[in-house]
Amino acid sequence: MREIVFDTETTGLDPQGGDRLVEIGCIEMVNRVPTGAVYHCYFNPERDMPAEAEAVHGLSATFLSDKPLFAAKAAELIAFLGDAPLVAHNAGFDFGFLNAELAKIGMAPVDRERMVDTVAIARRKHPGAKLSLDALCTRYGIDRSHRTKHGALLDAELLAQLYVELMGGRQIGLELAAHAQAVAVGSDAGVLVASTLTVSAKPFRAPRPHAASAAELARHAEFMAGFSEAIWSR
Template identity: 70%
Template structure:
């Protein structure tokens, strides 16, 4: 199955108040395996870049000033994603910005029925745990040492690895002889048949001497409890 894992960077938090999309990065996956095909683009937002947003992703208005507008690249983006499910971390945020940009272009928005939110998946799998991309990378041992700032394509590549872990994609069954199935985390041990030497049962009956010593010991007991029980019965 083809899926697209993606991330966006923006000028702020809400497209309804004038914030714009400035970067998008997409990673193509087929059956939970990255194919190597990606889509990455920066966009000129035609507005200033708030300092707090630039501190997150490092994209300045000057850097973006010569980049294409989203409308110029919308067709390429839509061609890349096709009709595949779209995976994002806190996906409602990213869908909101993409659909706002598509709407301004007069294009059909992307249906939220295609949305797969890794935050929701992580919340169910790890209730009460930290759910940020950094926290999930740490949990699953995914190297993010090269992530000094947010970046749409880099974050999409990291999220693709997290998504595989969240959905158990690395535990794909391996078919073995005789229909045995194992996973990557399983261990199979084959034990060779060993011909064992037959040993007759060992005698356990008491000897005459042991019986005699036992009867002598019983005779020394005063008012044994089993006799009282027999009388009471």
């Protein structure tokens, strides 16, 4: 099963009030194992960057000024997403911004039926607990020491690990097919490495005989007969 874990960074909290998407990071997973294929891009929001938002993700208006507009990369992004379920932390927020950007350029929205919200999953598993990405990474022992600021691709990578843990841990990958292949989509955001993941099927190993032979049973009976007043004989 192919799934996309993704995260976004924005200029604020309200896409209907003028806030814009400035970064998206996507991780492809097959049978909940990352394939190595990613999509990552920064976008020029064509507006200022509020200080409060820049303090969170560190993306300044100057840095974003030479990045592509969302319209220039939308088709590429949608192609990468395909028809896979889309996993995000507090997914309604990310879907809201993604669909607002698509609406601005006259493209169809991403169906919310595809939305998998890890906050909702975590709330069911850990009612009353803190549900932030940081708190849940701490709960599950996921290393986030390199996360000094929010970043869409970095947070998507952490979320991919968390999603696996929330869904039952690494044992869920036991049903993997022998080979899974994927290719990353290019981006203006930096270097993306196309990779192929090969999952090797383990060779079949016949079970070892484990029933005792007649001679072994006889020796065992002789040994047991040497005990007097054994408690298992009462």
